[in-house]
Amino acid sequence: MVDWLGLYSQRVSSVRSSALRDMLRLTQEADVICFSGGLPAPELFPIDRFREACDLVLTVNGRQALQYSPTEGYAPLRRLVAQMLQPYGLRAQESNVLITTGSQQATDLIGRLLLDSGDRIVVESPTYLGALQSFDIRQPRYTVVASDEDGMLVDELAPLFRMRPKFVYVLPNYQNPTGFTLSMERRRTLVALAQEWGVPVLEDDPYSQLRYEGELIPPVIALDAAGGNGGYCGSVVYHSTFSKVLAPGLRVGWVVAPAEVIQQLVDLKQGADLHTSTLSQMVAFEVARDGFLDEHVGRLREIYGHRRDVMLQTMEAHFPEEVTWTRPKGGLFLFVTLPDHVRAKEVLVESxxxxxxxxPGEAFFPAGGGENTFRLNFSNAKPDRIEEGIRRLGAILKAFCVHN
Ligand SMILES: Cc1ncc(COP(=O)(O)O)c(C=O)c1O
Known part of the structure; x- marks a missing residue:
């Protein structure tokens, strides 16, 4: 008999267990009203467009689509990604883009590239649990910065940069889990500090296109003026994905970074998975091209924006007054804070x-805390189910706030 427990590497014990994974399992049960994962609405997947794209790719380029391909990614898709950032004034070229297997792989590769055990990284608190899980295996030390409705409190960064962190990880748009957006002023401060101290910014941006109100704010990488004729060569490593705007099952994401960083990431990706599925990349390109992505995103914004409103209005009507929550201008999540004495995990059992x-929110707090918080997703359930789920939750919360 193999003693598996005795064989696992020491690093494995530093990876936090996934509350999210257990939750995602629950979402498979049809009757559960699912406010848990960051799941897009499946009825909005553009299946016809995918069918046409698959057909076209296999008919015209089938032999290429089913073959191994370069680690950097499918060239037309790399160019499309670079073009997607051009309206913000970013001078990204193909050499600045690496296609990854979801944006989650980008986080993993950047951790591999930059982190030795014990290195310090600066993260928001709370922040995206999936990133913490992927950094954990590198055994970093987390330095946390709080945030408010204008995002990370960047004025607190200068003294932390004195401790020479390897990077600062930030979600500027409709943050997961809070839904907060980093203000323009704070984006400028963040870029200025990164340049001054030589600390890279890791910008995780899956949600910027899903904007329901407010002005379009350029990504942090676009505010970093360091771009020349040779492409982008600044202080920001940016990553994003088709998961929320097309389909997460594609597993297609990307990194935009200085070309020298991309080259290092390519070497590491080769060791991880050789390349992202050729078929997925080619299909993603055919689906997204010729303006379809923008059109589709327009539909998503309308429908998800309405679902957000339904959730907020129903919370207003049914949640007890001791409970507070965020009002995101986009994205997929809002974040709820209960009175101090109420444990979200206990509420979940009842729920x-x-x-x-x-x-429950505590898994998103790298330095602990947040036991009285939880995250709600509003993209996956239809409006009538959102109303029903929030009504049930409101009744449960009232009982907790009164009796505990
Ligand atoms: C902030 C953030 N980054 C990355 C990801 C992972 O996206 P992907 O499906 O592209 O791996 C998610 C998914 O929920 C996310 O919320």
Missing amino acids: LRRMVAFV
Whole structure:
């Protein structure tokens, strides 16, 4: 008999267990009203467009699509990604782009590239659990910065940069889990500090296109003027994905960074998976091209924006007054804070009995805390289910706020 437990590497013990994974399992059950994962609405997947794209790719380029391909990614898709950032004034070229297997792989590769055990990284608190999980295996030390509705409190960064962190990880748009957006002023401050101290910014941006109100704010990488004729060569490593705007099952994401960083990431990616699925990349390109992506995003913004409104209005009507929550201008999530004495995990036990799922917030706090918080997703359930789920949750919360 193999003693598996005795064989696992020491690093494995530093990876936090995934509350999210357990939650995602729950979402498979049809009757559960699912406010837990960051799942897009499946009825909005553009299946006809995918069918046509698959057909075209296999008919015209089938032999290429089913073959191994370069680690950097499918060239037309790399160019499309570079073009997507041009309206913001970013001078990205193909050499600045690496296609990854979802944006989650980007986080993993950047951790591999930059982190030795014990290195310090600066993260928002709370922040995206999936990133913490992927950094954990490198055994970094987390330095946390709080945020408010204008995003990360960047004025607190200068003294932290004195400790020479390897990078600062930030989600400027409709942050996961809070839904907050980093203000323009703070973006400028962040870039200025990164340049002054030589600390890279890792910008995670899956949600910027899903904007329901407010002005379009350029990504942090676009505010970093360091671009020349040779392409982008600044302080920001940016990553994004088709997961939320087309389909997560594609597993197609990308990194935009200085070409020298891309080259290092390419070497590491080769060791990880050789390349992202050729078929997925070619299909993603055919689906997204000729303005389809923008059109589709327009539909998503309308429908998800309405779902957000339905959730907020129903919360207003049914949640007890001791409970507060964020009002995101885009993205997929809002974040709820309960009175100090109420544990979100205990609420979840009751809520699951009533077939409503959400994610308790504490896993998003790298330095602990947040036991009285939880995250709600509003993209996956239809409006009538959102109303029903929030009504059930409201009744449960009222009981907790009164009796505990
Ligand atoms: C902030 C953030 N980054 C990255 C990801 C992972 O995206 P992908 O499906 O492209 O791996 C998610 C998914 O929920 C996310 O919320």
